[in-house]
Amino acid sequence: MGAHISVPMYQRAVPQRYRLVGLRCRNCGRVNFPPKGVCRYCGVGADFEECRLSGRGTVHSWTLIAGAGAPPEFAAEAACKGSYPVVLVELDEGPRIIAQMVDPPEEGPRIGMRVEAVFRRIYEEEGVIRYGFKFRPMT
């Protein structure tokens, strides 16, 4: 069973999933993404301003999901593509986030590779298409 995310939960996350809206802590100035109630960096700041992240970052680590390794909501995609890379990206604004990589080079992702966020279908559940971000190599 995959990690079920209800439609209302997904709905609340639309700004962050669709256009990478994060929260800048007014106490320490660092950017929280995904948004948090209390700043994960200074541990005290709870006053934030919204900021839109650039979507650009660097591959910090990566792995390849192949064969039956994909969660059920990604099984069809894995079957179709054979395998797909998942990357841990350090965004230029600081946060590290995990997402799929699209249009990977033939030789696969590389640590240190520059990537940019793109808007893609993540999966479909209850007939509802869940859109969000993935990363693509920058050129």
Added chain:
Amino acid sequence: MAGRIIACATYVPFLRLTRAEYRKAWGRCAADISEKAVADFDEDAVTMAVEAGRQVLALVDAAGVRVLALASTTLPYAEKMAAGTVAAALGLPEKVTSVELGTSARAGTEALLSALALLGGEEATALVLAADCPAAGPGEDLDHALGAAACAFVLAAGSGGVEFEGAASRVTERLGERFVPRGAVRIRDVGVRTYTGEAYAATVGAVVRDLLERLGRRPGDYRYVVLPQFDGRQTASLGRRLGFTSEQMEAGLIFARVGDTGVCASLLGFCAVLEQASPGDRILVAGYGSGCGGQALSFVVREPVLRPPHGLHYWLERKRYIDYLHYLKLRLKEQLL
């Protein structure tokens, strides 16, 4: 109806299928493509529209967009606003006046005309997004040409930029030519190419002549002419019959490298032309929708459009070839889900 184009951008998916793959799989390729663009598993008209939209919104302020016209025959839901998804992804103001067009491939030029009309004389900008990834049954000849792409235009009122000069439009009844029954996702037709080719040539030919007459122009007055491209030979032959030279036509001929891109079938070529046009150049762009209707629009370049760092050439060269089996899995995606 005055207005001008101030920016444009394109997007072509990464995956390509060549003519040779069709020959290997089916013994022949029914379309005169060398290769065509294929939307990946996680792409659809909405994601491609966002790709093109993000590029133009890096050039103009999203907060100033008052009108959004979205054109596609392959929006992912039969009912549910797609403009809202796109607007949320692009960070457009919720107060934007949005329209969605897409019961034929003509929706591309319809979106340009709708946006110009909705903008009126307002000091604001309109965003036009056209994106399509049409599909037919894998066993159908129709499928061989079908590609995928997106384009984005930013329009503004007033003069300067690439000024809109006028348009001609026609619509009439034509049965059996390229249709998708309600509830279905795949294109069908009656399979008689001479019949559908004749409808295309008669209708597009008529609106182009209407436009020339209305504006008092001759074919030679245009530096660039972009006719809708659902087939390479059909487009070239119609251009010749209308009195246009290959010099006027070639910059906008994209079909052989991406295939039939539905609502982008002339707008992608239009973007290619806008990227290289110089002040003083006149551009004629036509749209066609099966069943059937045509539109022809005339523009004059006063100043070059704003362009993102990656032009159409970049997207055409950025690619990975897939084999026919991979393509078939993408076409049968609904059965895999």
